Amino acid sequence: MPDETKDREAPGAVSEASGKKPGSLLTGVAFTYCPGSGCTHGSLNRLLAGIIGELGIRSKVILVGPVGCAEGIVKYIDVDAVEAPHGRATAVATGIKRSLPDRVVITYQGDGDLAAIGIAEVMHAATRGERISTVFLNNTVFGMTGGQMAPTSLIGQRTTTTPFGRDAQLSGMPFHVAEILTRLPGTAYVARTAMNSTANVAVTREAILRALEAQMQDRGFSIVEVMGICPVGWKMTPRDANTHLADQIIGEYPLQLFKDCVGSCDGGTGDGQVGPWTGDGGRGPQG
Amino acid sequence: MTRHLMKGCEAFAEATVRAGCHCFFGYPITPQSEVMEYLSWRLRDFPDGVFLQAESEVAAINMVYGAAAAGRRAMTSSSGPGISLMQEGLSYLAGAELPCLVANFCRTGPGLGGVEGSQCDYLQATRSGGHGGYRLLTLAPSTVQEMVHLTVLAFELAEQYRTPAMIFSDGILAQLAEPVSFDDLLVVTHPKPWAVTGADGRARNRIPRHFFSEASETDGLDPETVARYRAMTGKGPATPLIEAERLNLTLAEKYRRMAKEEARWEVIGDGTDFLLVAFGTIARVCEEVLDWLAGEGIRARLFRPITIFPFPSEALARAAAGVERVHVVEMNEGQMIDDVRIAVGREKPIGFYGRTAGGVLRVGEIGRAITGALARREIHA
Ligand SMILES: Cc1ncc(C[n+]2csc(CCOP(=O)(O)OP(=O)(O)O)c2C)c(N)n1
Ligand code: SF4
Numbered sequence: 041m042p043d044e045t046k047d048r049e050a051p052g053a054v055s056e057a058s059g060k061k062p063g064s065l066l067t068g069v070a071f072t073y074c075p076g077s078g079c080t081h082g083s084l085n086r087l088l089a090g091i092i093g094e095l096g097i098r099s100k101v102i103l104v105g106p107v108g109c110a111e112g113i114v115k116y117i118d119v120d121a122v123e124a125p126h127g128r129a130t131a132v133a134t135g136i137k138r139s140l141p142d143r144v145v146i147t148y149q150g151d152g153d154l155a156a157i158g159i160a161e162v163m164h165a166a167t168r169g170e171r172i173s174t175v176f177l178n179n180t181v182f183g184m185t186g187g188q189m190a191p192t193s194l195i196g197q198r199t200t201t202t203p204f205g206r207d208a209q210l211s212g213m214p215f216h217v218a219e220i221l222t223r224l225p226g227t228a229y230v231a232r233t234a235m236n237s238t239a240n241v242a243v244t245r246e247a248i249l250r251a252l253e254a255q256m257q258d259r260g261f262s263i264v265e266v267m268g269i270c271p272v273g274w275k276m277t278p279r280d281a282n283t284h285l286a287d288q289i290i291g292e293y294p295l296q297l298f299k300d301c302v303g304s305c306d307g308g309t310g311d312g313q314v315g316p317w318t319g320d321g322g323r324g325p326q327g
Numbered sequence: 328m329t330r331h332l333m334k335g336c337e338a339f340a341e342a343t344v345r346a347g348c349h350c351f352f353g354y355p356i357t358p359q360s361e362v363m364e365y366l367s368w369r370l371r372d373f374p375d376g377v378f379l380q381a382e383s384e385v386a387a388i389n390m391v392y393g394a395a396a397a398g399r400r401a402m403t404s405s406s407g408p409g410i411s412l413m414q415e416g417l418s419y420l421a422g423a424e425l426p427c428l429v430a431n432f433c434r435t436g437p438g439l440g441g442v443e444g445s446q447c448d449y450l451q452a453t454r455s456g457g458h459g460g461y462r463l464l465t466l467a468p469s470t471v472q473e474m475v476h477l478t479v480l481a482f483e484l485a486e487q488y489r490t491p492a493m494i495f496s497d498g499i500l501a502q503l504a505e506p507v508s509f510d511d512l513l514v515v516t517h518p519k520p521w522a523v524t525g526a527d528g529r530a531r532n533r534i535p536r537h538f539f540s541e542a543s544e545t546d547g548l549d550p551e552t553v554a555r556y557r558a559m560t561g562k563g564p565a566t567p568l569i570e571a572e573r574l575n576l577t578l579a580e581k582y583r584r585m586a587k588e589e590a591r592w593e594v595i596g597d598g599t600d601f602l603l604v605a606f607g608t609i610a611r612v613c614e615e616v617l618d619w620l621a622g623e624g625i626r627a628r629l630f631r632p633i634t635i636f637p638f639p640s641e642a643l644a645r646a647a648a649g650v651e652r653v654h655v656v657e658m659n660e661g662q663m664i665d666d667v668r669i670a671v672g673r674e675k676p677i678g679f680y681g682r683t684a685g686g687v688l689r690v691g692e693i694g695r696a697i698t699g700a701l702a703r704r705e706i707h708a
Contacts, residue, residue, distance in 0.1 A: 098525075098526055099525045099526060099527035099528065100525045100527075101525060101526075102397070102523050102524070102525060104393070114533060118526070118531055119525075119526055119531055120523035120524065120525055120526045120531050120532050120533070121523065121531065121532075121533050121534070122392075122393065122396045122423075122523055122533075122534045123423075123533075123534065123535060124389065124392070124393075124419075125389060125392075125415055125416060125419050128385070128386070128389035128392075128416070131381070131385070131386040131387075131389035131390050131392075131393065132389050132390070132392050132393035132396070133393060134379070134386075134390050134393060135350075135352065135389065135390035135391060135392060135393020135394035135395075135396070135397070135401070136393040136394065136396060136397045136523070137393075138350075138377045138379060138390070138393075138394065139350060139377060139393070139394040139397040139398070139399045139401075140397050140524060140525070143524070143525050144525075160382055160383065160385075160386070161382070161385075161386050161389070164381075164382040164386065
C-alpha cells in the first residue's frame with residue numbers, strides 16, 4: 041500500500057522520487073506510491089504533469105482526483121485541484137465544467153473508483169457528452185484498500201477477495217470500460233493504452249493530448265484507459281507484473297484507439313470508431 | 328410591494344435565483360419536483376445559468392460540490408430518500424468547507440415512505456446526517472414568505488461560515504400557495520479566493536485544503552496535541568493526523584460560533600400557563616392553537632425555533648424559565664424533544680403531540696390533545 045503518512049507538501053522541496061524537471065508542473069512532493077514497485081501511477085502522473093506544462097494550460101486546468109492510490113495525483117501536479125468522493129469525480133468535474141465552461145477539466149481515476157462505484161457517473165457524464173477528459177488507470181485491482189477484486193479483474197485472477205481466483209459464476213466477467221463508452225454517442229475520444237514501454241508511453245502521451253484536444257474543441261467526453269501495474273496489490277515483483285501485463289492483461293484489454301472525433305466527427309455519433317492502433321509512426325505494436 | 332401567488336416550491340426556486348444562485352443540479356422527487364421544473368426555464372434567463380437534471384441525487388450533490396468548489400453559488404433540492412443519498416456528498420462539502428444550499432422538503436419515512444409532508448428528517452438534518460460529525464446550518468421556515476427570506480439568508484451564511492446550509496421544510500409548505508413578495512431582499516456575498524478556477528498567475532488552490540495544508544505542522548495547535556500525534560506516528564510525519572485534528576477543531580469551533588451568533592427564533596404570545604414549542608409548518612398551526620386554548624381559558628406562549636441547527640437553546644431556556652410545563656408539537660414522533668430537554672433542563676415536564684404519516688395537524692386536534700395531556704399531567708419525556 042502507498043505510504044499515506046508521507047504526503048506533506050513542502051513547496052520547493054524537490055524530491056528524487058518525483059523526478060521533477062525544470063519547467064515541469066510536478067510540485068516536487070515525493071511520490072508516495074509504493075516505493076520501488078514500479079507502480080504505474082508514478083509514471084502516469086509525471087506524464088500528465090509534463091503534458092499540461094507543455095501545453096501551457098496551467099492557468100486553465102482544474103484537476104479532479106478520485107479516492108484510491110490514484111488520489112495522490114492532486115498532491116503532485118501543481119494545478120488547481122479538487123478531491124472528489126470515491127467514484128464521483130466525473131460528477132464533480134461536471135459541476136466544475138458547467139460552472140466554468142472555458143476551463144480544461146481533467147479527472148484522474150482508478151478502476152475501483154471509475155468502473156465499480158463510479159460507473160453510473162461516468163456513463164452519464166459520457167452520455168451527456170460532458171466536455172471533460174478522464175485519465176483512467178486500470179490496474180485490475182483496488183490498490184489502496186489492499187488488492188481486492190475490481191470489476192476489471194481477469195477471470196482466475198487471485199486477489200484478496202478472490203483468493204481462489206475470480207470465478208465468473210460468482211463475480212461476473214471482466215468489465216471493458218473503453219468498449220462500452222465507445223458505444224455512447226456523447227464520447228468524442230476513447231482510447232486504451234499502456235505505459236510498459238517507451239513506445240507505449242509515447243502512445244499514451246499522444247492519446248492524452250488528443251483527449252484534451254477533444255475537450256478544447258468542445259467535441260464531447262474523452263477518456264484514455266491506461267492499463268497499469270499494481271505489483272503490491274498483485275503480490276508480484278515489478279518484473280513479473282510487467283510480464284503479466286504484457287502476456288495476460290493486454291490480451292483481455294486490447295490496446296486500441298476506439299474513437300477519435302477530434303477535428304471531425306458528425307456530432308460524435310459513434311461513427312468515429314477507428315479500430316486498433318495502426319502500429320506506424322511509433323504507435324505500436326503494443327504488448 | 329409586488330406580491331405573487333406562488334407555491335412554496337416555486338417561491339423557493341425563485342428566491343434562490345434572486346439570491347444570485349444560478350447553478351442548480353437535481354433529481355426529481357415528490358413533493359418538490361416543481362423546484363427543478365421551475366428552474367429548468369428560469370435559469371435560462373441568465374448567461375451564467377446552469378441547470379442540470381442529474382442521473383441521481385448522488386451525482387447531483389457531487390455536481391454541487393464541483394460548482395461550489397469552482398466558486399459558484401450552487402444548490403440542490405430534494406426530499407427524504409434523495410437527501411439520504413446526498414449525505415456522503417454533504418459530509419465532503421462540510422469537510423471541504425464549501426458553501427452551498429440544499430433544501431429538504433420532508434415527506435414521510437422511513438424507507439420510501441409516503442409523499443405527504445412531515446418533519447421526520449429532523450434528526451438527520453440537525454445531527455450529522457452523514458459520517459464524520461459535521462453539522463449543516465439548518466433553517467426551518469413556517470411560511471412561504473419566510474422561506475424566501477431564509478433562502479437568501481442561507482446563501483449568505485453558507486458563504487460567511489464556509490459551510491453547506493439547509494432549508495428544512497416539508498411537503499405541505501412546498502405545495503401551499505401563498506402571496507409572496509421578492510422586494511427588498513438583502514443579498515450579501517463573500518469573496519472566494521479559495522475557489523478552484525485555474526491557477527492563473529497565482530499559487531494553486533486545492534479542495535479540501537486541510538489535507539494539503541502549507542501551514543506549519545504546529546499552526547493553531549497546542550504543543551500537547553502536536554506531541555501526541557508525533558508520538559503516535561513514531562518516525563513517520565505526523566502531518567496527516569495533525570491536519571485531521573486541525574480540520575475537526577476548526578469545524579467544532581465554527582459550530583460553536585454559529586451557536587453563539589446565528590441561533591434564530593420567535594416567541595409568540597405571553598401566556599404563562601405553559602410553553603408550546605413547534606417549528607416550521609406546524610408552528611403556524613400552533614399560533615392558532617394559542618387562540619383555541621385561550622377559548623378554553625388556558626394562556627400559553629409559543630416558542631418557534633427558526634434555526635434548528637444551531638438550536639436556539641439559550642433562548643428557549645429563557646422562554647421556559649417562567650412556565651411550569653413545556654409541550655412540544657411536531658409532524659413526527661418527537662424528534663426535537665431531545666433538544667428541548669437539553670434547553671429546559673431535567674426537571675421541567677415535557678408533553679408531546681405529533682403524527683407521523685403526514686398531513687397537517689388540525690388546530691382542534693392539537694388543542695384537545697394538549698388539554699387532555701394537561702389534565703392527565705402527562706409527561707412524555
Ligand atoms: C464510499 C467509499 N467506499 C469505499 C471506500 C474505500 N476505498 C478507498 S480506495 C478504494 C478502491 C480504490 O481502487 P482503485 O479505484 O482501483 O484505485 P487504486 O487504489 O488502484 O489506484 C476503496 C474501495 C471509500 N473511500 N469510500
Ligand atoms: S496502485 Fe498498487 S503499487 Fe501503486 S501505490 Fe497503490 S498499492 Fe502500491
